[in-house]
Amino acid sequence: xxxxxLFLACGLVFGNxxxxxxxxxxxxxxxLLKMMPEAKKADSNIQAYTKTFQxxxxxxxxEYEKKVQDYQAxxxxxTDAIKEVKVKEIQDLQGRMEAFNQxxxxxxxxxxxxxxxxxxxxxxxxxxxxxxxxxxxxxxxSSVGSLLYAKDSDNILPLVKAKLGxx
Numbered sequence: 001x002x003x004x005x006l007f008l009a010c011g012l013v014f015g016n017x018x019x020x021x022x023x024x025x026x027x028x029x030x031x032l033l034k035m036m037p038e039a040k041k042a043d044s045n046i047q048a049y050t051k052t053f054q055x056x057x058x059x060x061x062x063e064y065e066k067k068v069q070d071y072q073a074x075x076x077x078x079t080d081a082i083k084e085v086k087v088k089e090i091q092d093l094q095g096r097m098e099a100f101n102q103x104x105x106x107x108x109x110x111x112x113x114x115x116x117x118x119x120x121x122x123x124x125x126x127x128x129x130x131x132x133x134x135x136x137x138x139x140x141x142s143s144v145g146s147l148l149y150a151k152d153s154d155n156i157l158p159l160v161k162a163k164l165g166x167x
Contacts, residue, residue: 025136025156030143032123032157035166042115049111053104060097067093126163130156 033039071086078086131139139156161167 022137023135024138025154026140026142027157028143029141032160036119038119042119045115046112050108057101064093126160130159130163
């Protein structure tokens with residue numbers, strides 16, 4: 001029994017010594033991305049790209065509203081056949097708007113991914129370089145909420161900013 005207790009005690013001591021040698025660091029990658037000029041430029045380009053789709057959708061929306069108003073204004077004087085045609089036109093326009101909106105969202109998402117990939121790769125490389133240079137064993141991303149406590153002295157954000165030339 002004494003041997004088991006002694007073995008467990010030695011295991012805990014050596015285990016704690018091994019853990020004490022592990023160097024941990026953390027960074028808020030969302031904060032880093034906000035500071036990177038490349039990310040700001042990409043965001044600006046994405047907003048401009050999105051605006052072109054918003055303008056087209058707004059134009060379609062105005063056309064839709066006009067068709068609905070025209071239908072409502074003349075509904076009492078229309079024959080059933082004309083009503084049917086007008087309702088079909090309105091429904092077709094509504095369907096085109098929905099399809100356009102979905103297509104636009106997919107294109108914007110693809111553009112966002114295309115523009116941000118090089119920025120994310122650059123940030124990832126800088127983080128890994130700093131971690132290797134400063135001999136960190138682990139670097140956690142505090143922006144995703146996976147870190148509950150960390151000493152400020154282990155925050156490598158200033159080091160990564162310096163590596164990227166960000167003030």
